Each structure stands twice: as structure tokens, then as C-alpha cells.
Amino acid sequence: MATRMKLKLKTVFVLYFMVSLMGLVYALMQLGQRCDCTEHDMPKDRTISRLRGELHRLQEQMRKSEATKQPQKQPLKPTPLPIIYVITPTYARLVQKAELTRLSQTFLHVPQLHWIVVEDSPHKTPLVTDLLVKSGLTYTHLHMPTAKDRKMQEGDPSWLKPRGVEQRNEGLRWLREDRRAQPGGDNQQGVVYFADDDNTYSLQIFEEMRNTMRVSVWPVGLVGGMKYERPVVEGGKVVRFHTGWRPSRPFPLDMAGFAVSLKLVLTNAEACFDGEAPMGFLESSFLQGLVTMDELEPKADNCSKVLVWHTRTEKPKMKREEALQAQGLGSDPAVEV
Amino acid sequence: MPKRRDILAIVLIVLPWTLLITVWHQSAIAPLLAIRKACHHLVKEIFIIPERLAVRHHRLSDDGVERRREAGGQAQDSKEYCASDKDIVEVVRTEYVYTRPPPWSDVLPTIHIITPTYSRPVQKAELTRLANTFLHVPNLHWILVEDSQRRTPLVTRLLRETGLNYTHLNVETPRNYKLRGDTRDPRIPRGTMQRNLALRWLRETFNANSSQAGIVYFADDDNTYSLELFEEMRSTRKVSVWPVAFVGGLRYESPKVNAAGKVYGWKTVFDPHRPFAIDMAGFAINLRLILFKPQAYFKLRGVKGGYQESSLLRELVTLNDLEPKAANCTKILVWHTRTEKPVLVNEGKKGFTDPNVEI
Numbered sequence: 214m215a216t217r218m219k220l221k222l223k224t225v226f227v228l229y230f231m232v233s234l235m236g237l238v239y240a241l242m243q244l245g246q247r248c249d250c251t252e253h254d255m256p257k258d259r260t261i262s263r264l265r266g267e268l269h270r271l272q273e274q275m276r277k278s279e280a281t282k283q284p285q286k287q288p289l290k291p292t293p294l295p296i297i298y299v300i301t302p303t304y305a306r307l308v309q310k311a312e313l314t315r316l317s318q319t320f321l322h323v324p325q326l327h328w329i330v331v332e333d334s335p336h337k338t339p340l341v342t343d344l345l346v347k348s349g350l351t352y353t354h355l356h357m358p359t360a361k362d363r364k365m366q367e368g369d370p371s372w373l374k375p376r377g378v379e380q381r382n383e384g385l386r387w388l389r390e391d392r393r394a395q396p397g398g399d400n401q402q403g404v405v406y407f408a409d410d411d412n413t414y415s416l417q418i419f420e421e422m423r424n425t426m427r428v429s430v431w432p433v434g435l436v437g438g439m440k441y442e443r444p445v446v447e448g449g450k451v452v453r454f455h456t457g458w459r460p461s462r463p464f465p466l467d468m469a470g471f472a473v474s475l476k477l478v479l480t481n482a483e484a485c486f487d488g489e490a491p492m493g494f495l496e497s498s499f500l501q502g503l504v505t506m507d508e509l510e511p512k513a514d515n516c517s518k519v520l521v522w523h524t525r526t527e528k529p530k531m532k533r534e535e536a537l538q539a540q541g542l543g544s545d546p547a548v549e550v
Numbered sequence: 551m552p553k554r555r556d557i558l559a560i561v562l563i564v565l566p567w568t569l570l571i572t573v574w575h576q577s578a579i580a581p582l583l584a585i586r587k588a589c590h591h592l593v594k595e596i597f598i599i600p601e602r603l604a605v606r607h608h609r610l611s612d613d614g615v616e617r618r619r620e621a622g623g624q625a626q627d628s629k630e631y632c633a634s635d636k637d638i639v640e641v642v643r644t645e646y647v648y649t650r651p652p653p654w655s656d657v658l659p660t661i662h663i664i665t666p667t668y669s670r671p672v673q674k675a676e677l678t679r680l681a682n683t684f685l686h687v688p689n690l691h692w693i694l695v696e697d698s699q700r701r702t703p704l705v706t707r708l709l710r711e712t713g714l715n716y717t718h719l720n721v722e723t724p725r726n727y728k729l730r731g732d733t734r735d736p737r738i739p740r741g742t743m744q745r746n747l748a749l750r751w752l753r754e755t756f757n758a759n760s761s762q763a764g765i766v767y768f769a770d771d772d773n774t775y776s777l778e779l780f781e782e783m784r785s786t787r788k789v790s791v792w793p794v795a796f797v798g799g800l801r802y803e804s805p806k807v808n809a810a811g812k813v814y815g816w817k818t819v820f821d822p823h824r825p826f827a828i829d830m831a832g833f834a835i836n837l838r839l840i841l842f843k844p845q846a847y848f849k850l851r852g853v854k855g856g857y858q859e860s861s862l863l864r865e866l867v868t869l870n871d872l873e874p875k876a877a878n879c880t881k882i883l884v885w886h887t888r889t890e891k892p893v894l895v896n897e898g899k900k901g902f903t904d905p906n907v908e909i
Contacts, residue, residue, distance in 0.1 A: 221556055225563060232567045239571070271653045307796065311774040311885035318777065319682040322650060413675040416682065434909040435671055438896030441909050455903070457896030519909045522675035525890040533799030533819040544801045544817075548793075550882050 294325040295402035295423050298388055298475065302380030303341065303410045304333035307550065308526050310340055312410040317348040323419045329387065331380035332356040340549060353391075357383035375495050378488040381407055385478065385485055392479055403475030407468045411526050414469075418520040421512040422472040428504040431513035433470040436523035442467060443516045444509065451509040451516075463497040464506075469521045471496070477503055650713050652688040659763035659784050660689045662752060662837065666744030667705070667771050668697035672889050674704060674909060676771040681712040687780045691764075693751065695744035696720040704908055721747045738850050739858055741770070746847045753844050756837065764837030768830045772889050775831075779883035782875040783834040789867045792876035794832040795885040803829065804879045805872065813872040813879075825860040825869075831884045833859070839866055 299320065303309060313330075320326050328350050332341055335358045345352045357379045385405075392401055404425045408414065422429055430451060432443030437458045442465070444451040454465045464471075478484070487498035513520050537543045663684065667673060677694075684690050692714050696705055701720045709716045723743050745768060756762060765786050769775065783790055791813060793804030798820040805828065806815035816827035826833075840846070849861035876883050896902060 221559075225560065228560065229563060229567075232564065236567065236571055271655070275653065307801070308885065308887055310882075311795070311887050314776055314885075315679055315683060315774045318686060319679060322682060322685060413679045415678050432907070434675065435892040438893050440671060440894065440897060440901075440903045441907060443907075457902050517907060519674075519907060522672070522678075522909065523892075524672055524675050525892075527888040527890050529796035529886075529888075530799050531801070534801050537800070537819065548802065548880060548882060550795045550801050550885070 293402075295404055295475075296325045296327050297323065297419055297423060297472075298327050298329060298403055298405045299408045300329045300331065300381055300384035300388075300405065301408050301410050302331050302333060302377035302384075305338060305340070307529050307531070309410070310344060310550065312526060313341065313344050316408070316410055316414075317344070317350060319414050319416070320350055321348065322416050326351065326419065328352040329384045330354055331384045333359050333377075333380055353387065355380075355383055355387055375486075375488055375490070375492070377409070378486045378495065382485040388475075389479060389482055392475065401475055401479070404472050405475055405478050406472040409468060411524060412469050413522040413524045415520045418513070421520065425472050425474045425510060427477055427508050427510065428471055428473050428500065429510040429512045430466060430471045430516065431511070431521070432516050432519050433467045434519040434522035436467045436469075437465075441519050442470065443519075444511060446511040446515045449511070449515070450507055451511055452506075459493055462494060464500045465493075466496050466500075467523055468496055469523060471500065471509075473500075473503065650685045651690065651715070652686070654715075655689055658689040659765055660691050660837075661687065661765045661767060661780055661784065661834075662691045662693055663767050663769045664693045664695065664745055664748040665769050665771050666695050666697060666741035668740070669702060669704075671892050671894065671909060673771070674708060676889060677705065677708055680769070680771055681708070681714060683775055683777070684714055685712065686777050690715065690780070692716040693748045694718055695748050697723050697740070697744055717751065719744075719747055719751060739853065742848045742850055742858065746850070749840060749847060752837065753841060756841060758838070758841040762837075765834050766837055766840055767834040770830060772887060773831050774885040774887045776883045779876075782883065786834050786836050786873060786875075788839055788871045788873065789833055789835050789863065790873040790875045791828060791833045791879070792874070792884070793879050793882055794829045795882045797829045797832075797886045802882055803827070803832070805832075805874060807874045807878045811874060811878060813869055813874055821856055824857055826863040827856070828859055828863075829886060830859055831886060833863065833872075835866060 301316070303313060317328075320328055328345075328348075330341060330345060330352060332338060332355070334356050337354055337356050342354060345354055359376075359379050388405065392403075395401065404422050406419075406422060418431065421431060430444045432441045434441040436442050437456050439457045442454070442456040444466070445453050445455050454460055456465045459465060481503055484499060484502045486495055490498040534543060665680070667677065681692075684692060692709075694705065694709060694716060696702060696719070698720050699722045701718055706718060709718055721743050723738055723740070749766075752766065756764070765783050767783060779792070782792065791805045793802045795802040797803050798818045800819060803816070803818045805813045806817050808814050816822045816824070818827045821827060843866055846862055846865035848858055853861055
């Protein structure tokens with residue numbers, strides 16, 4: 214009995230020893246790792262599980278909306294959507310940052326869009342550089358100063374000299390050079406659109422223009438001294454243009470009223486905007502060599518819907534600012550407006 | 551042959567140890583791993599999504615900030631998880647950009663945006679580009695109030711097509727004051743009745759005791775808003791303020807903020823001694839404050855030019871309670887742009903274009 218007891222005791226002790234040893238080893242292992250034991254209390258756990266539930270719900274929603282959308286929106290695979298190259302000339306003035314900001318907010322909704330911003334400046338400004346970086350868009354930042362005699366002066370009315378000519382031509386030049394360097398040459402899918410920074414664009418217009426074969430056209434609101442200007446479509450073809458100002462122009466369109474396919478831009482390497490053209494003939498100077506009226510593709514429901522507006526932004530009144538600056542008390546120029 | 555007593559003895563000895571170990575294991579290890587994995591995923595997916603808007607500090611709540619720091623500290627451990635999750639993150643990120651509007655979150659306070667609008671040729675254009683901006687902002691509720699006798703089909707259709715979360719109201723400002731030409735009874739400033747109607751709607755719809763967090767912002771339809779502005783105003787506790795560009799004849803007007811981070815004055819030229827020398831686009835109010843003070847409205851009549859904002863704010867808050875945003879009121883996140891009236895000379899008297907085409 215005694216030996217059995219002794220044995221029992223020994224076993225017990227051995228058992229205790231083994232268990233304690235295991236526990237100790239385990240504790241030692243844990244010491245080596247980072248331990249946030251102090252921070253894990255119930256509220257945090259609750260918030261974590263709530264956020265996790267949140268996350269799953271959001272993902273569910275996205276998956277659901279993805280399922281109802283067309284299958285062509287696959288951002289990871291090479292997408293069949295043609296790229297829209299938007300060429301925007303811009304110049305420094307008070308409202309420039311505001312205009313480019315709201316323009317970028319519109320473009321951010323459009324997939325496969327490449328924004329080509331051309332500044333009217335001898336060098337790239339930090340304002341536009343920072344804005345483009347922060348925008349999250351695919352972009353190209355160029356600059357091309359306008360010749361002094363072509364540049365508009367302070368008091369000039371907006372129609373006096375053509376604006377943005379050198380900048381748009383620079384955009385075209387870059388695009389041609391960049392696309393030439395790509396494999397596939399002239400067989401690339403894409404559309405080129407000239408978007409001024411003060412106009413207003415609905416999201417539908419970009420989907421309308423995406424499948425342009427040659428040159429597509431559509432109505433533009435608030436331009437030409439009228440509520441809208443538009444091409445008149447009969448039998449699916451453009452027969453004439455409905456405009457109140459000089460309808461005898463070859464293409465009485467606004468810059469925002471047409472888009473050209475990339476292929477056409479690349480094959481016609483010489484086509485560009487003519488700064489010497491008479492007022493209102495800027496668009497015609499470009500389109501004349503590219504296409505004839507019956508080849509135009511009408512969009513926006515046979516040119517019956519207005520999807521882009523030629524809005525213009527007022528010049529902000531700076532009377533008090535100028536008065537202050539005369540006294541040397543102007544607002545902090547380091548604050549970017 | 552082991553006796554029952556011995557077995558009992560062994561069990562009694564071993565049991566406390568096993569209990570100790572299992573309890574310790576459960577409480578220490580599992581949450582640790584869970585936190586690591588959860589933080590990593592949550593940081594990548596919930597926090598990365600708003601970063602798409604180029605916002606550096608996304609504050610969901612105080613817990614959220616701590617979690618981010620935690621996760622940041624463990625980032626080097628979780629890097630090996632990153633590679634496989636990268637594809638998922640990319641898809642989520644791009645999908646978020648094209649999903650209009652972003653999915654509703656239960657955590658973010660809702661921003662109620664009150665916009666008065668009226669019919670004019672540029673109305674549809676203004677509302678379109680405003681909608682394009684708002685479609686990027688999560689948890690946004692747009693309250694559009696028309697200055698009209700009844701809701702116009704143009705606005706109704708536009709709101710429906712955007713897919714935004716909206717409320718469409720209308721109230722007509724009586725025009726007879728303008729015609730009367732009575733200098734002693736000036737006309738009601740534009741937009742006042744519409745904003746008041748929206749405030750009344752909010753008070754009727756939301757219960758003061760509900761936990762639904764909300765921020766109220768007055769956004770005119772011709773201004774320009776950066777996306778960062780909405781994230782700045784989301785953390786408003788009472789009333790927050792920031793600079794506005796192109797108002798008061800200056801490059802920008804801004805509140806004066808002292809070293810303690812409190813507003814003590816207004817950097818304006820036009821009447822800086824107003825109680826609140828700020829533009830309508832320069833402040834946001836917490837919904838709870840609006841519900842708590844149900845008598846606070848914009849004053850309709852007898853308000854001097856530039857005092858309209860003060861007529862509401864002085865009933866809600868004092869200068870001391872204002873919270874400066876936008877890096878202590880040093881960054882411009884909203885511009886008071888105005889759109890030119892389009893020249894429509896070629897329409898002539900009878901109208902040249904088809905009136906059925908909506909612009």
C-alpha cells in the first residue's frame with residue numbers, strides 16, 4: 214500500500230511538474246510576441262465586430278451591384294472599353310482651381326478616361342500639378358504658352374481672340390507622339406474630346422461618345438446666343454445645323470459638341486486648330502480636313518437631348534482685395550485659392 | 551488497478567491547470583490574432599476606400615483612429631498578408647469609384663445638404679455638376695428645395711436619374727414684395743424660405759432623441775466644393791467653420807483662429823463686426839443642435855445684407871463654441887463661384903429653339 218501510495222505521489226508530482234513546465238514554456242513563447250492584452254477590452258471587440266459586419270455588408274452590396282452591372286467593367290483584366298482622351302486647355306486665373314476641381318469630380322466617375330491638361334504657361338504650375346496628383350485620375354500634364362500677340366488682354370471681350378488653340382494643338386501633338394510609340398500603331402481604340410474647364414458635362418455624354426468611329430456630334434446647351442445648338446438629324450444622318458449664329462460655317466459646332474476617334478486623329482497627323490481662322494471657325498478649321506457632314510455620327514438620341522452645357526463662370530469681384538493690396542494688407546498669398 | 555479515489559485525485563489536480571491554460575489561451579491569443587487580421591482587413595478596405603478621395607485622416611470615430619494606429623504598428627507583421635489581398639483591394643477601390651453613390655455606412659454621420667434652387671437656363675447644368683460632386687460623398691442626403699409653386703419635372707427627373715439619396719421639397723417665395731417697391735419692407739432674400747422649409751422638414755423627420763448622427767450644410771447650387779470639405783465637416787460637434795473663397799470682394803474670407811484653436815474674430819472687410827461674418831457655405835451645424843433648438847430659423851424680413859447667416863447662428867451657438875476646420879482655417883476647400891447668365895439674344899422674341907428640348 215505504501216509503495217503504491219508513494220508511486221501515486223510520484224506520479225502526481227510528475228504530472229504537476231509536466232503541466233507547470235508546459236504552462237511556463239507557453240508563457241515564455243508568448244513573451245517573445247507583441248501582446249496588446251492591455252488594450253483588448255469589450256468595447257473594442259464590439260466595435261471590431263461591428264466594423265467587420267459593416268465591411269461584409271458593403272462588400273455584399275458591391276457584389277450585388279456588380280452582378281447587375283454589365284460584365285464589361287472588369288478593371289483588372291484588359292478592358293475592351295475605348296479610352297476617352299480629354300484635352301483641356303487651362304490658364305491661371307482666380308477660379309482656375311475651382312473649375313479644375315469640379316471638372317475632376319465629374320471625370321472621376323468615367324471609366325477609362327485619360328485627362329490631358331495643357332496649361333497656358335511657360336512652365337507647369339504647382340497648383341495644377343498638385344491638383345492632378347490628388348485627383349486620382351489618369352492624366353498627362355503639359356504646358357504651352359500662347360504667343361503674346363494672340364493672348365487676350367485684361368479688358369478684351371471673350372470673343373476677340375481664339376483661345377486655347379496652341380494648347381489643344383499641343384495636346385494633339387503629344388497624343389500622336391505617345392500613341393505612335395505604342396504597339397498596335399493606328400489600330401488603337403479611343404476617342405478624343407476637347408473639354409473646356411468651365412463647361413458642365415453630364416456623365417452620359419462620355420458613354421455616348423465612346424464608340425465614335427469617325428466624328429460624332431450632339432447638341433450643346435447655352436451656346437451661340439441660344440438655349441442650345443444642335444445638328445439636325447434626318448434618317449440617321451446630319452443634314453444641317455440648327456444654330457442662330459453664322460449657320461453657313463462648314464461646321465457650326467461648339468468645341469464641346471463633337472468628339473473625334475483616335476484613329477482619325479492618328480491617321481491625319483497634320484490636322485490641328487488654325488489660330489488664324491476667323492471667329493467661330495476654329496472648330497471648322499480642325500474638322501474640315503477630317504470628315505464631311507454626311508459622315509458625322511449623331512449621338513444623344515439623334516441629337517435631341519442636351520448632355521453638355523457651355524456654362525461660363527463669372528469673374529469674382531475683387532474690389533476690396535485690390536483696395537487692401539494697395540494698402541499692403543492683402544490676403545495671405547501663401548493660401549492657395 | 552487505479553482506484554476511483556486516485557483517479558479523482560488526479561483529475562482534481564490536473565483540472566485547475568487545464569482550466570487556467572484554456573482560459574488564458576482563449577482570452578489572450580484569439581483576440582490578438584483576430585485584431586491583427588481584422589485591423590489589417592479593415593484598414594485596407596474601409597480606410598483605403600475613403601483614401602481614394604485623397605483624404606489623409608479619415609476619422610470614423612475615436613475608436614477608429616486608435617485601431618488605425620494599432621494596425622499601423624502591426625503593419626510589418628501583416629505585410630505577408632498584403633500580397634494576396636492586393637487584388638481584392640484594387641477591385642474594391644476601383645469599384646467604389648464607379649459605384650454611384652458609394653455604399654451607405656452605418657458608422658459615418660450623415661451629411662444633410664440643403665440646396666435651394668430656382669428655374670433658370672443654367673439650373674439643370676448647375677444641378678448636374680453638383681450631383682457629380684455629391685456622388686463621391688458617402689452617407690450624403692441631398693435636400694433640394696425648389697423656389698416654385700410645385701415640383702418641376704426637370705428637377706424630379708434629374709434627382710431620380712442621379713441615384714443619390716434625396717428629398718425633394720418646394721416652397722415659393724412670394725414675389726409681390728419686389729413689385730411693390732416698398733423700401734420699408736424689403737423683399738425676402740433668395741433661398742431663405744427654402745432653407746427654412748428644409749430645417750422644418752429635418753425637425754419633423756428626425757427625433758431629437760434618436761442616435762442618428764447628422765450634419766447639416768447649406769450648399770448653394772452654383773458653388774464649388776472639394777471632396778475634402780465633406781470629410782472635414784463630418785466631425786462637427788456643434789458648429790464648425792472654415793474659409794470660403796471669392797466672397798466679400800476678397801480672395802477669401804476666413805475666421806480668425808487663435809493659438810488655442812478657438813475662433814475669436816473674422817478676417818473680412820465687409821462688416822467684420824457682424825456676429826457671424828461668414829458665408830452660407832462656410833459653416834456646418836450638427837443635426838442634434840438643430841433639433842435641440844427648434845425655434846432657430848433664418849430671419850425672413852428686416853435682415854441687412856450679409857446678416858442672414860448670423861440670424862440663424864446666433865440662436866444656436868456662441869463664438870466660443872465654433873470649431874475651426876480646414877487646418878485651423880488655413881486651407882480653401884470651398885469656392886463661392888457664380889455662373890454667368892448665358893446670353894440668349896439669338897432666341898429672339900418667339901424663341902428660336904424647340905421649347906420641348908430640356909436644357
